[in-house]
Amino acid sequence: xxxxxxxxxxxxxxxxxxxxxxxxxxxxxxxxxxxxxxxxxxxxxxxxxxxxxxxxxxxxxxxxxxxxxxxxxxxxxxxxxxxxxxxxxxxxxxxxxxxxxxxxxxxxxxxxxxxxxxxxxxxxxxxxxxxxxxxxxxxxxxxxxxxxxxxxxxxxxxxxxxxxxxxxxxxxxxxxxxxxxxxxxxxxxxxxxxxxxxxxxxxxxxxxxxxxxxxxxxxxxxxxxxxxxxxxxxxxxxxxxxxxxxxxxxxxxxxxxxxxxxxxxxx
Numbered sequence: 001x002x003x004x005x006x007x008x009x010x011x012x013x014x015x016x017x018x019x020x021x022x023x024x025x026x027x028x029x030x031x032x033x034x035x036x037x038x039x040x041x042x043x044x045x046x047x048x049x050x051x052x053x054x055x056x057x058x059x060x061x062x063x064x065x066x067x068x069x070x071x072x073x074x075x076x077x078x079x080x081x082x083x084x085x086x087x088x089x090x091x092x093x094x095x096x097x098x099x100x101x102x103x104x105x106x107x108x109x110x111x112x113x114x115x116x117x118x119x120x121x122x123x124x125x126x127x128x129x130x131x132x133x134x135x136x137x138x139x140x141x142x143x144x145x146x147x148x149x150x151x152x153x154x155x156x157x158x159x160x161x162x163x164x165x166x167x168x169x170x171x172x173x174x175x176x177x178x179x180x181x182x183x184x185x186x187x188x189x190x191x192x193x194x195x196x197x198x199x200x201x202x203x204x205x206x207x208x209x210x211x212x213x214x215x216x217x218x219x220x221x222x223x224x225x226x227x228x229x230x231x232x233x234x235x236x237x238x239x240x241x242x243x244x245x246x247x248x249x250x251x252x253x254x255x256x257x258x259x260x261x262x263x264x265x266x267x
Contacts (some may be wrong), residue, residue: 003066004029005197006051007166011060012044018037021044024060028164028214028250032196033190035208035229038218039242044201047218048085051199053078065163074236082196083159085168089149094142098133098152099124101141105159110218127155131192132185147178151185158196165196187211205233210253217241 006028021043028034038044049055050062062069073080082105087155092101102118103124110130116124127136131151131233136144144152150170153205157165167186171179190198190211200212208229209213217224225232225242233255238246 002030004063005032005065007061007063009061009063011050011057011062013043013055013208014058019256021050021057024223026216026223026226030197030199032214033195033212034200034214034216035212036201036216036218037201037203037205037241038224041220042218043221044218046221048083048166048201049072051164051166052081052083076141079160080163082154082160082162082165083155083168084150084157084166084170086172089153089198092141092149093142096141096153097138098141098144098148099128099137101152102155102159105156124155127158128152130158131155131189137220145178146173147182150182152172154189160198164199166199166201168201169203170200170233171204183207183209205248205257206257208233 004024004027005130010022010091011024012019012024024047036047038045042194044168046055050057051191053069056070056084064080069077096104097172099241100116103120106120125134125137130139132156133148136148136152139148141152150151154165155168157176171182186198186200188210189195190209193263200211202208213229214227215229216226217232217237219241225237233248235246238248238257247258249256
């Protein structure tokens with residue numbers, strides 16, 4: 001049997017009397033790229049914290065490449081998971097160049113405590129070419145656009161050669177044009193044979209690019225449904241997910257949600 005990239009078995013997370021996640025079963029196979037959808041409070045943030053080893057499940061197991069959190073050094077396992085999130089973006093030093101930010105991903109540090117080695121710089125520049133940012137290598141973080149910053153953070157995550165790359169609402173704060181340019185880049189990245197497995201967390205179905213093959217929907221801390229995108233992205237599922245009559249509209253390979261009987265009002 002082929003070992004899955006990621007496997008969650010009956011994972012629950014409790015904090016006091018509050019149940020945050022309930023009996024989560026989820027498996028990610030090789031050559032799959034997933035989107036995670038859910039309303040605020042559905043458990044997305046807690047799920048990501050558990051996947052990256054920052055939140056310990058109250059019950060169940062999380063396996064990455066057949067290694068189990070709690071039985072294997074979680075610090076080593078976490079190195080195999082790249083994360084791009086707003087919390088990291090806010091910690092970057094404004095004077096650090098794009099190249100320095102990318103290279104810092106080798107040790108998952110913020111800022112530099114030593115001069116990068118020549119081979120580290122070479123790999124950093126190669127990653128800047130891969131993320132289509134070679135021309136901004138020497139520009140400081142303070143002058144980069146939001147879209148450039150998101151790409152650089154992806155390069156930083158790739159520096160450690162992760163098997164799994166989590167993009168946590170990466171389009172937040174981008175204007176419409178910058179968002180479309182960034183999404184086109186994500187599409188090219190996911191389509192590359194060198195791409196790690198992607199997990200793309202979003203509130204907006206229009207951000208689910210064609211290369212994202214599967215969708216996980218969370219509702220009130222439970223898996224509402226999970227599977228191939230074409231099977232999950234239905235009007236019936238979204239109506240039940242949000243407790244509102246919703247129609248799924250397709251525009252080629254992209255999706256849009258509309259409230260029924262409310263012409264062109266997009267969620």
